Amino acid sequence: MTAAAAGAARGGVAGRLSDLLWRRPSVLLALLLGPPLLWLGLVYLGSLGALLVQSFFSIDEFSGVIDRTPTLRTWGELLRPANLDIIARTVLMAALVTGASVVVAFPIAYYAARYARGRWKAAFYLGVMLPLWSSYLVKVYAWKLILAKEGIVGWGFESVGLGWLLEAFLSVPGIGGNSLSVSPTGTFLVFVHVWLPFMILPIQAALERVPGSLVEASADLGASPGRTFRHVLWPLALPGVVAGSIFTFSLTLGDYIIPQIIGTSARFIGLAVYQYQGTAGNVPLAAAFAVVPIAVMGLYLWGAKRMGAFDAM
Amino acid sequence: MTSAVSFRGVSRHFGEVRAVDGVDLDIAEGEFFAMLGPSGSGKTTCLRLVAGFEAPDDGEIRLFGEPVAGLPPYRRAVNTVFQDYALFPHLSVLDNVAYGLMISGVGKAERRRRAEEALGMMALPGYGARRPSELSGGQRQRVALARALVNRPRVLLLDEPLGALDLKLREQMQDELKALQRKVGITFLLVTHDQGEALSMADRVAVFDRGRLQQVGTPAEVYGRPRTRFVADFVGSGNVLAPELARAFGGAAAWTSLRPEALRLVAPEGAALAGTVMAARYLGAATRVAVALPQGEVAVLVPGGQAVPEAGTRVGLAWEAGALHPMEAA
Amino acid sequence: MRADRAPWWLGALAGGGLLFLHGPILLIFAYAFSTEDSSFTWPPPGLTLRWFGAAWERPDIWEALGLSLRVALVSTAVALVLGTLCAAAVARTRFFGREVVSLLVILPIALPGIITGIALRSAFNLADIPFSFWTIVLGHATFCVVVVHNNAVARFRRMSGSLIEASMDLGATYGQTLRHVILPNIATALLAGGMLAFALSFDEVIVTTFTAGNQATLPIWMLEELVRPRERPVTNVVAMVVVLVTALPILAAYHLTRGTDTVAGSGK
Numbered sequence: 001m002t003a004a005a006a007g008a009a010r011g012g013v014a015g016r017l018s019d020l021l022w023r024r025p026s027v028l029l030a031l032l033l034g035p036p037l038l039w040l041g042l043v044y045l046g047s048l049g050a051l052l053v054q055s056f057f058s059i060d061e062f063s064g065v066i067d068r069t070p071t072l073r074t075w076g077e078l079l080r081p082a083n084l085d086i087i088a089r090t091v092l093m094a095a096l097v098t099g100a101s102v103v104v105a106f107p108i109a110y111y112a113a114r115y116a117r118g119r120w121k122a123a124f125y126l127g128v129m130l131p132l133w134s135s136y137l138v139k140v141y142a143w144k145l146i147l148a149k150e151g152i153v154g155w156g157f158e159s160v161g162l163g164w165l166l167e168a169f170l171s172v173p174g175i176g177g178n179s180l181s182v183s184p185t186g187t188f189l190v191f192v193h194v195w196l197p198f199m200i201l202p203i204q205a206a207l208e209r210v211p212g213s214l215v216e217a218s219a220d221l222g223a224s225p226g227r228t229f230r231h232v233l234w235p236l237a238l239p240g241v242v243a244g245s246i247f248t249f250s251l252t253l254g255d256y257i258i259p260q261i262i263g264t265s266a267r268f269i270g271l272a273v274y275q276y277q278g279t280a281g282n283v284p285l286a287a288a289f290a291v292v293p294i295a296v297m298g299l300y301l302w303g304a305k306r307m308g309a310f311d312a313m
Numbered sequence: 314m315t316s317a318v319s320f321r322g323v324s325r326h327f328g329e330v331r332a333v334d335g336v337d338l339d340i341a342e343g344e345f346f347a348m349l350g351p352s353g354s355g356k357t358t359c360l361r362l363v364a365g366f367e368a369p370d371d372g373e374i375r376l377f378g379e380p381v382a383g384l385p386p387y388r389r390a391v392n393t394v395f396q397d398y399a400l401f402p403h404l405s406v407l408d409n410v411a412y413g414l415m416i417s418g419v420g421k422a423e424r425r426r427r428a429e430e431a432l433g434m435m436a437l438p439g440y441g442a443r444r445p446s447e448l449s450g451g452q453r454q455r456v457a458l459a460r461a462l463v464n465r466p467r468v469l470l471l472d473e474p475l476g477a478l479d480l481k482l483r484e485q486m487q488d489e490l491k492a493l494q495r496k497v498g499i500t501f502l503l504v505t506h507d508q509g510e511a512l513s514m515a516d517r518v519a520v521f522d523r524g525r526l527q528q529v530g531t532p533a534e535v536y537g538r539p540r541t542r543f544v545a546d547f548v549g550s551g552n553v554l555a556p557e558l559a560r561a562f563g564g565a566a567a568w569t570s571l572r573p574e575a576l577r578l579v580a581p582e583g584a585a586l587a588g589t590v591m592a593a594r595y596l597g598a599a600t601r602v603a604v605a606l607p608q609g610e611v612a613v614l615v616p617g618g619q620a621v622p623e624a625g626t627r628v629g630l631a632w633e634a635g636a637l638h639p640m641e642a643a
Numbered sequence: 644m645r646a647d648r649a650p651w652w653l654g655a656l657a658g659g660g661l662l663f664l665h666g667p668i669l670l671i672f673a674y675a676f677s678t679e680d681s682s683f684t685w686p687p688p689g690l691t692l693r694w695f696g697a698a699w700e701r702p703d704i705w706e707a708l709g710l711s712l713r714v715a716l717v718s719t720a721v722a723l724v725l726g727t728l729c730a731a732a733v734a735r736t737r738f739f740g741r742e743v744v745s746l747l748v749i750l751p752i753a754l755p756g757i758i759t760g761i762a763l764r765s766a767f768n769l770a771d772i773p774f775s776f777w778t779i780v781l782g783h784a785t786f787c788v789v790v791v792h793n794n795a796v797a798r799f800r801r802m803s804g805s806l807i808e809a810s811m812d813l814g815a816t817y818g819q820t821l822r823h824v825i826l827p828n829i830a831t832a833l834l835a836g837g838m839l840a841f842a843l844s845f846d847e848v849i850v851t852t853f854t855a856g857n858q859a860t861l862p863i864w865m866l867e868e869l870v871r872p873r874e875r876p877v878t879n880v881v882a883m884v885v886v887l888v889t890a891l892p893i894l895a896a897y898h899l900t901r902g903t904d905t906v907a908g909s910g911k
Contacts, residue, residue, distance in 0.1 A: 270755065
């Protein structure tokens with residue numbers, strides 16, 4: 001009798017291949033990792049590389065022909081005041097949107113994590129998942145309907161006799177405009193609405209891990225709800241907040257559709273990239289501009305990783 | 314007769330850690346063999362080396378005289394009962410048990426019959442249609458045993474099989490496993506960190522510490538004549554006498570083991586050694602009494618029914634000269 | 644956490660937040676039936692089903708829908724293969740640089756979409772690749788991988804590590820273990836991941852504008868209607884249908900992973 005059991009299925013090519021994988025685990029790993037790494041490495045990193053290369057080309061302003069000799073001229077152009085303005089405006093908007101998302105998301109996430117049970121829990125979950133996955137364009141479009149002069153918001157203010165209040169708000173420079181749909185306030189509202197689910201889910205995931213007894217213990221020790229929030233809930237939810245803010249920040253930095261449809265003509269990074277490569281045909285400047293969000297997000301991700309934000313994703 | 318399992322100079326490293334370090338071992342056919350040691354001592358790695366989930370970095374393992382280097386798990390005539398049982402959650406109990414037969418091409422009717430027979434042997438008749446998630450811990454364990462044994466392995470590997478069960482069930486399963494091994498007659502290789510389990514079931518026990526084999530012997534040998542301080546400490550709860558204390562007991566100036574039950578309390582007058590009772594711990598069948606001597610402290614086991622002196626009492630000690638076992642320093 | 648009664652103001656804030664999320668989408672439904680055809684007047688002056696017929700008659704919508712469906716199907720298939728392989732490597736083995744691989748997988752979704760878009764466009768430009776069906780798929784599959792990957796990794800992690808060993812211990816080769824143990828155990832996670840990837844691709848517009856050339860997927864068709872409105876009521880109808888159609892795979896994916904993985908879709 002032999003110690004090695006030799007079944008019929010273990011012979012043949014499949015059996016020999018299996019033996020090879022067992023003896024050489026590195027071959028198995030290479031087979032698993034090879035295709036995805038090849039794809040992501042070639043298609044994605046390769047494209048990012050191409051983007052970086054393009055940013056060192058320049059455009060002849062008169063003929064519009066792209067000159068492929070390496071130069072730093074395009075990068076210099078990026079530092080013109082008009083472009084720095086765009087960067088500052090975008091980062092400010094991203095920060096405001098992120099802050100507002102945290103404020104709106106927290107009660108939803110906290111309620112879902114701590115109080116919702118059974119059917120309600122499922123309802124909350126789907127209540128966040130459905131808007132997360134439903135069409136981005138449809139959402140933007142919906143806001144165009146809502147914020148239009150004759151839309152539901154204007155109608156709401158009129159019908160309670162507060163039309164003058166809306167008018168007064170819209171006349172404030174910097175945040176107002178002809179109607180809400182062409183005001184910075186409109187842009188801000190739509191950003192918050194569209195990215196909100198990305199903030200709720202990670203906060204909820206972080207809060208799910210906080211035992212309710214911890215909150216009770218804090219209250220038991222005499223902490224007011226405000227102090228419990230500041231010293232117990234907020235630090236524990238922070239990794240989730242950071243994870244969510246990666247999305248809201250990054251998505252706002254790169255979006256070019258919302259400011260184009262709803263807002264003033266003031267440009268944001270995404271819109272600038274889009275317009276430089278499109279109508280202006282200045283791909284090098286667009287490429288250089290696109291590196292800005294990468295750099296901002298790189299810093300942001302690095303900081304977030306150090307805070308352990310990825311554990312909550 | 315060739316051994317069922319033999320290790321020759323086997324080592325397995327994980328980075329800097331020597332999980333298994335130069336182990337030589339022979340396990341006889343039909344033997345119930347236990348590998349005993351604390352977690353991280355290398356016993357589980359040894360089992361995984363036999364099963365084929367790991368390959369040794371050095372040395373050779375043979376199954377029934379044949380080297381198994383390069384043989385994947387599916388080409389070895391051994392089967393494993395996993396610590397978490399590893400029952401397939403997507404299959405019924407019957408399909409779990411019949412899995413190995415299905416893979417080796419046994420016909421549907423035949424494997425059904427044999428799987429049901431194996432479940433019957435494990436006192437689980439009629440459970441075949443259930444899902445593993447519908448069973449209790451003890452039942453899952455029986456299914457895992459049936460799933461391994463139905464393939465008629467030549468060696469059965471058991472990785473902490475009783476670890477997940479509660480105390481009462483664990484004791485019951487110890488008897489059942491022992492009886493099962495006698496019935497099927499194949500080699501059982503048990504890995505455990507519980508010395509009671511190893512001593513009560515195994516024909517022979519191997520004690521591991523930090524990847525090295527400390528001692529191999531029958532339970533009585535390992536318990537009564539520990540070869541090293543580690544074995545004396547880990548197996549049971551004996552006295553380990555420092556060289557100085559051993560001398561006081563009339564032994565050689567070496568680390569020496571002395572079982573608490575080999576000591577008797579006598580009147581202090583005229584006793585070879587006398588000391589003071591520090592504390593007493595009631596264990597049910599006996600009481601463990603700590604006695605402070607000028608050279609150190611020893612434990613004495615006083616059988617139930619005898620009077621237990623109160624703390625502070627002066628007592629004398631008596632023992633048989635043969636009860637002292639000098640050990641290697643390791 | 645323990646369930647006790649929430650303070651009323653917390654309930655109100657949470658409810659208000661959810662209303663903010665859902666209200667605008669639901670409003671689209673009302674507009675799809677409005678008789679008003681040139682402005683966004685609220686409340687709708689009257690209700691009609693006329694625009695559904697008008698949308699049905701439009702060949703450009705059908706063409707865009709067809710392209711979107713084909714792109715989503717092929718991208719999902721590619722993402723399923725790549726995402727599952729990657730998840731198996733990340734979850735089941737330890738190797739040097741594992742963190743880098745995880746980062747590489749989420750990068751296409753963590754970085755703004757416009758970067759993926761313009762990067763791909765630059766690459767096509769430099770390599771002289773003309774726009775086609777496949778250039779769209781190339782982009783979509785890249786950011787769909789992460790969705791499948793996240794679902795599969797969650798399931799692999801939940802799967803007891805010894806299942807694969809148990810299968811091989813019982814005589815099965817790698818191939819047999821894959822067929823009889825691994826695939827049955829991860830099937831629903833893959834199906835859920837695939838559905839979410841499909842929904843993601845079907846709806847994508849930011850990257851697509853850079854990789855489509857002058858082809859129009861349904862989102863691109865909608866974007867054009869938003870920038871240069873032609874027939875608003877038809878856009879309303881298409882928007883409503885898109886909401887309903889994308890909700891289906893999401894609900895299905897939820898049912899497939901319910902009670903098993905925690906937040907299946909949070910990796911969008």
